[in-house]
Amino acid sequence: MALGEFEIIRRFFSDIGPADAALRGVGDDCAGLSIPPGKTLQLSVDTLVADVHFPAAAPAALIARRALASCVSDLAAMGATPWCFTLALTLPDADEHWLTEFAAGLGDASEHFGLRLIGGDTTRGPLCITLQVMGLTGTGKVLQRNAAQPGDIIWLTGATGLARAALECACLATPDAAPAADAIFLDAYYRPQVPHRFAVQIAGFARAAIDISDGLIADLGHIAAASGCGAQLDCARLPLAAAMLARFGSESALAFALGGGDDYQLCFTAAAAASTRLQSMAAAAGIIVTAIGEMTDGGGVALSNLPAGFELPVSGYQHFSQQGDA
Numbered sequence: 001m002a003l004g005e006f007e008i009i010r011r012f013f014s015d016i017g018p019a020d021a022a023l024r025g026v027g028d029d030c031a032g033l034s035i036p037p038g039k040t041l042q043l044s045v046d047t048l049v050a051d052v053h054f055p056a057a058a059p060a061a062l063i064a065r066r067a068l069a070s071c072v073s074d075l076a077a078m079g080a081t082p083w084c085f086t087l088a089l090t091l092p093d094a095d096e097h098w099l100t101e102f103a104a105g106l107g108d109a110s111e112h113f114g115l116r117l118i119g120g121d122t123t124r125g126p127l128c129i130t131l132q133v134m135g136l137t138g139t140g141k142v143l144q145r146n147a148a149q150p151g152d153i154i155w156l157t158g159a160t161g162l163a164r165a166a167l168e169c170a171c172l173a174t175p176d177a178a179p180a181a182d183a184i185f186l187d188a189y190y191r192p193q194v195p196h197r198f199a200v201q202i203a204g205f206a207r208a209a210i211d212i213s214d215g216l217i218a219d220l221g222h223i224a225a226a227s228g229c230g231a232q233l234d235c236a237r238l239p240l241a242a243a244m245l246a247r248f249g250s251e252s253a254l255a256f257a258l259g260g261g262d263d264y265q266l267c268f269t270a271a272a273a274a275s276t277r278l279q280s281m282a283a284a285a286g287i288i289v290t291a292i293g294e295m296t297d298g299g300g301v302a303l304s305n306l307p308a309g310f311e312l313p314v315s316g317y318q319h320f321s322q323q324g325d326a
């Protein structure tokens with residue numbers, strides 16, 4: 001390694017994200033967090049393995065952006081305000097150019113989402129990124145998967161399927177060389193627009209929530225299972241991006257929207273009486289929300305208004321399943 005471990009940490013990872021006096025960060029044996037009274041710390045860890053979760057050859061800044069967005073999405077799903085994170089980085093070599101780009105992308109993403117890098121670990125091996133994100137919720141203002149009730153309206157922020165559509169683009173690993181028509185898909189893949197501020201606004205007001213990482217059907221299924229009820233999803237109401245319809249046709253677009261993952265949008269439920277207030281909160285926040293169904297007394301996810309002959313996509317990526325091994 002041309003650059004030593006400590007040199008890498010000092011140069012690239014010692015000042016990422018907004019400073020906060022309540023955080024003791026990089027440089028000692030442990031980081032320290034002074035949790036404000038009355039707040040609950042929400043934390044989540046995710047590992048992103050090169051060529052499993054992202055193309056290793058992709059621009060490093062985009063790898064960083066996508067990695068942090070996908071983790072902040074878990075905080076959003078709890079209604080937590082992003083606060084800080086740690087980074088365990090395994091690198092095949094100390095490539096100064098790659099590290100410069102990666103740190104720049106990570107810095108931009110940290111400022112965007114408002115969380116500070118407070119520590120980590122740096123090792124040598126196949127490229128792998130582990131991020132542990134931490135956020136804060138106020139008393140009674142946490143969104144959980146198990147809080148949906150029959151009769152709740154099911155809402156979706158933004159649209160799903162675009163990140164799945166990116167996997168069909170020839171330039172997934174080289175987005176800078178992609179034709180302009182692919183930009184919308186690649187952008188959704190590398191720069192997911194996590195509704196992190198809106199998520200905090202609806203905490204304590206919406207009931208259950210989950211972020212769409214495995215696919216809409218699979219993730220909505222987690223809400224239904226955890227809440228002990230069913231979900232009726234109206235396929236005719238799903239927002240389908242015009243670019244996705246034009247490029248892939250209505251069948252594939254619907255399959256991507258129902259089964260594709262990595263969108264990092266929010267699916268949440270709220271009492272029907274809250275609909276008007278929710279819509280005005282979303283409009284004020286510049287977030288598009290769509291009512292896509294209703295929670296029921298049943299179990300699982302039932303789909304209505306599927307086109308005749310439509311074959312349901314296999315939904316929900318699982319490591320170690322035959323699908324994941326492929």
Ligand code: ADP
Nearest residue numbers: 009013026027028029087089118119120121122
């Ligand atoms: P230790 O040997 O005590 O585990 P390390 O040598 O691993 O300490 O790390 C030294 C300091 O640098 C610690 O504060 C650690 O949190 C931080 N650190 C190491 N790698 C990273 C990284 N990739 N990003 C941010 N901080 C890091």
Ligand code: MG
Nearest residue numbers: 029120121122
């Ligand atoms: Mg260490």
